[in-house]
Amino acid sequence: YEATFRLTATPEHAWDFSWFYSFLAEGGIKNWSKIVAGELPPEELGVRAVDDLTLEVETEGVFPPLPGVMKFAFTLQKKALEEYGPFYNSSVETSVSSGPFMLEEFDPGNKIVLVANPTYNGFRPPRLQRIECIYMDPSTMFAAFQNDEIDTVNYAYLTPADFELILNDPVLSENYLRHFGDFRTLYLLFDTFNPPFDSLDVRKAFAHAVDRDNIVPAVYGEIKGMPAHSMLMPGYPSSDTEGVLDEYQAYNCELAQEHLAKAGYPDGEGFPDQVLMLRGEGPARAALYQAVAAGIAECLNINIEVSNVDRKVYMDALNAKPTEVTFGAIDYGMDFLDPANMLGNVWKSGGRHSWKNDEFDQLVTDAAGMVGDPALRDQMFRDAERVLVDDVGGVFIAHEWAGDLFQPWVQGETIREPDSVGIAGMHWGNDQNMGDLYISNAKSE
Template sequence: MSKRKMTRRTFLGLAGMGVATGLAACAAPTGRPSVPAVSGGPATPAVPTPTTAPQANVLGKVLPPDAAPLDKQVMVVFGGTPYTLDRFISMYQSSGLTSPYSLGLVRFNKNYDLLPAAAESWSPAEDGKKWIFKLRRGIKWSDGNELTAHDYVATFQLGASPEHAWDFAWYYLNLKNWGEATAGKVPVSEIGVKALDDYTLEFEATSPAPYLPSQLIWSVPLSKAALEKHGKFYNNDVATSVTCSPLKLTEWSKDKRFVLELNEKYTGPAEMIPWYTKFVSEVPAAIDAVTAFQSSDVLWMRTDATTGRVAEADPSLADQVYWMYGDFRTYFVGFNFAMKPFDDIRVRQALSMCFDRAPIVQAVAGRGGVPAYTFLAAGFPGSWENSPEAKTIQPFDVEKAKQLLAEAGYPNGQGFPKLEIPVTPIGGQTASLIAQGFAAEVKNQLGIEAEVVNRDWRVFIEEVRTNRAAAVWVDSYGMDYLDQSNMLGVFTSNRLTNWNNETYDAMFNEAAAYAGPKEERDAKFYEAEKMVLSQFVICPLYHERIPYLIKPQVTGPGMEPDKIGVRGSHWPDDYGLGEFWFTTYIKNM
């Protein structure tokens, strides 16, 4: 969740949130292509022979027969010590395994099905703007107080407080009066988060919001009583920390490590109880990451693409590298419709169709990138990337590209202005090299002079905001929450590429606001995304994959393949108590 890479937040200044602004429609959905499963990650290991008698931890969860003893169920990760462990105090100055003190309303499994956590159910009001969440009764904070709707209200009001100046406040701008509250124009009591009673929460958005339950993945509350008694940093001290999750803080050595152990007072959902008895987050040693991983007790580590490739080349580590979705980031070539000749679709088609992305992505990125033919990566809700149709929208066809360029008035590239293609350093060497590969193909296949230039990220974003962006550029976009509206909203009018299309706006708004069956909503988004691709608004390059190092003694259901065959630690495991942490354990080796 890097706040520097492009997400919805980056473009708020261009045209608002990119979420639903229209009314739901009742038209029948068109067909979507079928999507076959693919494999990913190392092969699933065989089930080992049981070696120990059954054991149960302090919360009564019985270890599998092949598990190591209870005192060995210690998950050690490289994550360091953050400014806070509470997401509503800071999203961007926190660390992996944070939000350990409380339960969000909802959670995801590895297939990105939305499941109950602190909420037992949720339902929309008739207008689609309001959502009612019913809390589970009997969930207790470790100080004996019950978790209630008032804890959530107090937490969201803190997030909207201009004095608090929360670094993630932009995320909830779709809630009623949220922006006005953060600007100090209305009191925080007027935001669209209300406690109807102790166990009933009401969220109200500014427009129909079928995506809102998914957006609330970060709804991890603070204790209202502890806030009032100790202030907002009460969880930074073991003596005053309060938890309603399966974990409690037992040690925090600044700049060294923090330790979480099982909370024996936990009364929440049993399915969220870990097998692990302890979680330890350590600052890595001042040596290279691979060596640190190999020479320590660390079992899990998120790393960068370069380190992932180094580890993969080491025979002793190759089967411990897992390339995962991350934030479903897609790198693409963007075309500026406000600059000639890119207002001509034939020019955009020519540049897109002259690039054979598959061999270049494979050569440069390896498993760190998947050739992209759609904007939504495989695994993202509603994605049709793996369907046979995907590759037909923007096919690799050099002869057709040359023909289209000639028809546009530039035979063999004659008279075409030289292209400077900015790329920011955010994507690292992989993005830069693939951008250079694109520029080389444009020059070699079409005769157009093209050069990749490095651009400071802040300068680039300011150019986009003020309509001074280059004619062509390479960058990326990643999701903030798992809904197509969050990704595809970037193509609405007055946004990323200066493509202003009322038909697309209407299609997007209809899909985003549609509260009917998921299959019908997915079909509407499919038509909208297909329009973006068929109009060559962008040329998708590759979907980024993030490497994780996970040692072989980590096993369990959480390490089994997801529905498209990908194994390992899934988003949002990096950012909270995700499913991976309570569906894996350490086996005897």
């Protein structure tokens, strides 16, 4: 761990890792930012191997979610790292594995083959002897699945038409295992520092002009998404499972028109034409945002054009200071399971969005570092989300369900048995379930 963290913090490698560890904000690993900037040597990083079984991590401040974040801190082997460099696992000859599977073949852009590791004696020893991962055109994946050429397809590669077929087929629907995924939320964003979206009434007009309760089921269906009235998907820590926040952005076209008139644009008169910028979206999300834009335009009697641009073009424009995205649509899923991530890392001042609210910033900052009173911490995050939706930092559209379509013969308790909240499936981040999967006799029948 010590060698891995020091490598990832050095300026020549930091681009690969800073996007994640910088999320720790005030509670980040001590000296991380200074080492990334070249101001301190890697040896000053607050990560130390105390002994063979103990890792000590020193942070800049108190950060309760740190143990959960460390789940994603995959290590490199020190000897292989020193001998072959950080990409030694990209070659069969130099790859080192301490997990249930090991690399047998890697043909970039074509195929990855993993085989059971004969020396593995840890948690969930593998039932499968071989896993082949085939690169293919996403548009052909469902057809390949139907022809029994592949064993699973992730939801991201299934079109609305595919889902229609799945829902109407008893075998397919039984083997599509839906789950929370990374609690991803789709929303609209604004440049609130400049007209017209510096007006809270304009933002409220847009928020109340979205008929999400009808649009989301019509475009996505219940299998792929649910309407969102706030940032945190139900089931996420501190989320509004009771719907207390729904009223702040509930569809009400008459109220939306009143807010727009109050902002100085009665019946949309004089409101500047808008371009809703999308981040290289696929057909399903693009269709959802098109429907949302059309609904807002009709309700408010304004003009909205939708432009689906290249992902890099979008992110460069969004991150420009000042931002070059006046009105956009985007999505975000968790990096770690704590409101400090989905609220703080996304919406606090200085982040990727051009919105600032001092009360929100203070609530999130204080809650993120709080220990000893989990109930108060939870309430502070809930209060912060109320500020976010009421001040319309964004207009929340949908929470996406994730899921995977499996062949009936792909079995394993970790995907087939419901968890403590009644959800089965290949839960996001649960890489250890691969050791539990197996092919049943049903394939040969």
